Amino acid sequence: MRDVIEGIRPLHAEAMKAAKERQDSLVKPAGSLGRLEEISVQIAGITGNVLNRIDRKIHFVLGADNGVYEEGVAAAPQEFTRLLMGFYARGVMCGINVLCAQAGADLVIVDIGVKGELDYPNILSRKLMNGTGNFFSGRAMPRETAEKAIGVGIELAKYAHDNGYGIIGTGEVGMANTTTAAACIAAALGARGAEAEKLVGRGAGLTDEAFGRKRRVICDSLERLNPDPRDAVDILSKVGGLDIAGLCGLFIGAAYWRIPIVVDGVISIAAALLAYGMNPLCRDFMIPSHTSEEPAYRAAAERMGLEPILNLKMRLGEGTGCPIAMQVVDGALAVMGEMSTFAETALETDYQEGIHT
Amino acid sequence: MRDVIEGIRPLHAEAMKAAKERQDSLVKPAGSLGRLEEISVQIAGITGNVLNRIDRKIHFVLGADNGVYEEGVAAAPQEFTRLLMGFYARGVMCGINVLCAQAGADLVIVDIGVKGELDYPNILSRKLMNGTGNFFSGRAMPRETAEKAIGVGIELAKYAHDNGYGIIGTGEVGMANTTTAAACIAAALGARGAEAEKLVGRGAGLTDEAFGRKRRVICDSLERLNPDPRDAVDILSKVGGLDIAGLCGLFIGAAYWRIPIVVDGVISIAAALLAYGMNPLCRDFMIPSHTSEEPAYRAAAERMGLEPILNLKMRLGEGTGCPIAMQVVDGALAVMGEMSTFAETALETDYQEGIHT
Numbered sequence: 091m092r093d094v095i096e097g098i099r100p101l102h103a104e105a106m107k108a109a110k111e112r113q114d115s116l117v118k119p120a121g122s123l124g125r126l127e128e129i130s131v132q133i134a135g136i137t138g139n140v141l142n143r144i145d146r147k148i149h150f151v152l153g154a155d156n157g158v159y160e161e162g163v164a165a166a167p168q169e170f171t172r173l174l175m176g177f178y179a180r181g182v183m184c185g186i187n188v189l190c191a192q193a194g195a196d197l198v199i200v201d202i203g204v205k206g207e208l209d210y211p212n213i214l215s216r217k218l219m220n221g222t223g224n225f226f227s228g229r230a231m232p233r234e235t236a237e238k239a240i241g242v243g244i245e246l247a248k249y250a251h252d253n254g255y256g257i258i259g260t261g262e263v264g265m266a267n268t269t270t271a272a273a274c275i276a277a278a279l280g281a282r283g284a285e286a287e288k289l290v291g292r293g294a295g296l297t298d299e300a301f302g303r304k305r306r307v308i309c310d311s312l313e314r315l316n317p318d319p320r321d322a323v324d325i326l327s328k329v330g331g332l333d334i335a336g337l338c339g340l341f342i343g344a345a346y347w348r349i350p351i352v353v354d355g356v357i358s359i360a361a362a363l364l365a366y367g368m369n370p371l372c373r374d375f376m377i378p379s380h381t382s383e384e385p386a387y388r389a390a391a392e393r394m395g396l397e398p399i400l401n402l403k404m405r406l407g408e409g410t411g412c413p414i415a416m417q418v419v420d421g422a423l424a425v426m427g428e429m430s431t432f433a434e435t436a437l438e439t440d441y442q443e444g445i446h447t
Numbered sequence: 448m449r450d451v452i453e454g455i456r457p458l459h460a461e462a463m464k465a466a467k468e469r470q471d472s473l474v475k476p477a478g479s480l481g482r483l484e485e486i487s488v489q490i491a492g493i494t495g496n497v498l499n500r501i502d503r504k505i506h507f508v509l510g511a512d513n514g515v516y517e518e519g520v521a522a523a524p525q526e527f528t529r530l531l532m533g534f535y536a537r538g539v540m541c542g543i544n545v546l547c548a549q550a551g552a553d554l555v556i557v558d559i560g561v562k563g564e565l566d567y568p569n570i571l572s573r574k575l576m577n578g579t580g581n582f583f584s585g586r587a588m589p590r591e592t593a594e595k596a597i598g599v600g601i602e603l604a605k606y607a608h609d610n611g612y613g614i615i616g617t618g619e620v621g622m623a624n625t626t627t628a629a630a631c632i633a634a635a636l637g638a639r640g641a642e643a644e645k646l647v648g649r650g651a652g653l654t655d656e657a658f659g660r661k662r663r664v665i666c667d668s669l670e671r672l673n674p675d676p677r678d679a680v681d682i683l684s685k686v687g688g689l690d691i692a693g694l695c696g697l698f699i700g701a702a703y704w705r706i707p708i709v710v711d712g713v714i715s716i717a718a719a720l721l722a723y724g725m726n727p728l729c730r731d732f733m734i735p736s737h738t739s740e741e742p743a744y745r746a747a748a749e750r751m752g753l754e755p756i757l758n759l760k761m762r763l764g765e766g767t768g769c770p771i772a773m774q775v776v777d778g779a780l781a782v783m784g785e786m787s788t789f790a791e792t793a794l795e796t797d798y799q800e801g802i803h804t
Contacts, residue, residue, distance in 0.1 A: 124760030155571045183787040192781045403481030417774045430540040
């Protein structure tokens with residue numbers, strides 16, 4: 091794991107320079123395609139090539155249960171984690187199944203810590219625990235388990251690399267995982283007390299009472315367990331979830347194997363922030379998808395300087411923002427690869443200076 | 448024209464109710480797919496059917512020149528309007544060509560008032576003037592010409608309807624058209640003086656001096672011509688452009704023939720706002736694409752209650768946000784059409800109440 095984390099290399103500056111120059115040579119005012127241009131330049135930095143095309147897309151959904159569920163911080167029955175995993179595997183068309191099909195992305199379902207048996211041939215079993223421990227009364231998992239979960243994510247990234255995937259999506263399912271995500275983000279930002287409390291969102295359908303409980307559980311646990319903001323494994327083992335730990339490894343592995351990786355909502359960005367804490371270079375391989383309404387999302391995005399490209403008010407989870415963002419990425423790469431240059435039009439003017447002014 | 452404007456019928460309330468019910472029956476917490484759900488319900492209201500699929504997409508780019516260009520309110524040479532029209536027609540790959548191809552949208556280029564000859568077989572010629580008059584010293588066009596231009600847009604919508612297109616994109620090209628757009632939006636909102644000045648944006652690449660000129664030209668002209676906020680034709684004929692008038696007609700026609708129509712940036716939304724002024728029902732057929740940095744865009748979007756779904760910092764024009772938004776719409780319709788229902792999974796629970804809490 092150490093080798094992978096330390097083996098991440100920066101974006102290729104040369105390729106990005108050449109990519110920027112090519113963007114500025116295309117028949118449009120320089121910079122006028124905004125984030126589409128930036129994404130194409132970022133991906134050039136990732137692959138080292140100016141022109142890129144993504145032929146294969148992969149989206150991972152990591153399922154895990156959380157011991158802190160016991161504290162009444164989630165509205166839905168805990169069995170729903172296992173139930174939904176069964177849905178994905180049985181071909182029930184859930185949001186992520188439909189949107190992956192729509193975007194042409196392959197979907198891989200991983201059991202990294204769901205409570206109970208999950209016997210489906212098309213669920214990749216990497217179960218490390220039958221759900222984590224309750225961090226309000228104890229801690230989430232042993233340190234070694236957090237490391238193993240990160241290792242699972244790194245393995246998934248390697249799988250994507252070995253099979254020629256050009257982009258990775260990061261999804262999850264697990265009751266109470268907005269609680270673990272908010273706790274991880276607060277821990278990584280070194281927030282305690284009122285500052286931590288502000289990061290806790292209502293998730294979906296929580297009553298006022300349950301919302302108050304959720305805030306108390308997170309703040310009290312951070313106080314008691316005192317996770318080290320500079321130690322992602324410490325954070326994960328104290329207040330994390332196995333889905334977040336696995337996704338954290340996926341972000342690290344994607345950076346190591348140089349594959350663009352799409353950030354989804356608050357759970358995905360919690361994992362991204364922990365990966366960023368282990369090696370800030372991870373950030374350069376991330377592409378944010380949709381804005382989340384959860385306050386912890388915004389704090390994490392701000393810390394990493396990530397600005398979401400979609401505003402869809404989605405809060406389903408499963409990484410449902412990722413396949414939509416992947417289509418925008420396709421558009422960005424098409425602009426770079428298929429737009430004509432000024433030279434090709436035999437026009438040498440100052441058109442780049444601006445139209446529509 | 449009157450018949451079309453007055454012939455617009457509201458969204459089908461029954462179909463929307465049924466669509467909302469179907470959304471709430473799908474295997475996800477109710478409302479958790481946010482704007483994707485809303486768009487699918489809106490389109491049900493447009494077509495009258497709960498399930499919809501868009502097989503054919505069309506994007507129109509209307510080219511026109513603006514007399515107010517003479518006042519030095521644009522950075523690029525005026526000939527660029529004609530030049531770019533030639534590019535689109537000659538198969539040079541501009542931003543809109545690439546993004547339409549990417550989204551599978553057919554592209555139609557219309558000359559509604561470009562200055563000079565445009566002799567290409569694949570440009571639809573509906574030229575009404577060789578560019579409008581300079582509204583800083585005179586007015587943009589006669590009232591009848593504004594009406595004719597609206598008629599051209601209505602004709603284009605009819606073409607889309609007759610040829611089975613399921614969604615329309617609204618693009619434009621024309622030097623100085625952020626000036627006409629800001630003037631139209633200010634006029635429609637009844638803004639004058641400092642209030643109008645705040646609506647003027649820098650467009651692309653404008654110097655401080657030119658920016659000051661642009662503000663003065665708009666504010667002084669509004670003062671002198673005093674367009675009636677309740678009369679879109681008056682506004683168009685005094686401070687409008689032929690591209691904006693044509694797009695205004697396209698929005699009206701789309702509402703009349705009940706086709707979802709995508710709003711792009713500030714020029715497109717100026718046309719949308721004028722159509723809304725003629726019949727507020729037009730708004731219900733609009734789908735906003737990307738946020739524009741132009742202050743007039745925000746004011747118009749706010750007035751109509753439109754919230755953009757993309758945040759891509761694009762300012763190219765040509766309607767380049769539309770094909771990207773069309774792909775999101777495809778995703779929204781796929782969710783409605785392809786997701787499983789709770790009944791299908793033989794599961795009757797309170798799952799809809801929420802996960803990820």
